[in-house]
Amino acid sequence: MKFTAFNFLPELLEGIEASNYETATPVQEQVIPSILSGRDIIASAQTGTGKTAAFLLPVMNQLLKNHVDGKVGALIIVPTRELAIQISQHMEGLSYFSHLSAIAIYRGNDAQSFVAE
Numbered sequence: 001m002k003f004t005a006f007n008f009l010p011e012l013l014e015g016i017e018a019s020n021y022e023t024a025t026p027v028q029e030q031v032i033p034s035i036l037s038g039r040d041i042i043a044s045a046q047t048g049t050g051k052t053a054a055f056l057l058p059v060m061n062q063l064l065k066n067h068v069d070g071k072v073g074a075l076i077i078v079p080t081r082e083l084a085i086q087i088s089q090h091m092e093g094l095s096y097f098s099h100l101s102a103i104a105i106y107r108g109n110d111a112q113s114f115v116a117e
Contacts, residue, residue: 001029006036008057009064014097016057025050032058052090060091064098073100081106 001024003016024032027045034041035058045051063073078084081104088104095101 003057006032006057006061008061011098012057012061012064012094015094018096019093021053025054027051028054028057031055035059036061052087053094056087056091056094060095060098060100063100067099081108
């Protein structure tokens with residue numbers, strides 16, 4: 001399935017094309033329409049199957065449709081610093097032709113703070 005079949009906004013389609021995406025992966029084909037219709041989704045798939053884009057693209061499309069200046073449109077909570085950075089970078093590329101932006105916010109812990117005395 002081509003990404004144009006999802007009826008994403010033009011500026012998002014530009015980011016998809018610039019990221020060299022042509023056809024949706026199976027997980028993207030299953031997840032994107034459900035998220036676009038407002039349903040909650042939990043998906044599990046191997047690394048490299050397109051899960052990040054499967055979740056980001058419909059969220060980004062909604063943010064573009066419902067833009068309000070100066071407001072945080074979405075908060076994506078993930079379990080690791082590495083995943084936060086990956087998602088932020090992925091969004092940065094996909095949103096290049098739009099007004100959307102992302103920032104990864106994370107915190108590390110000092111191992112000593114967990115030492116019992």
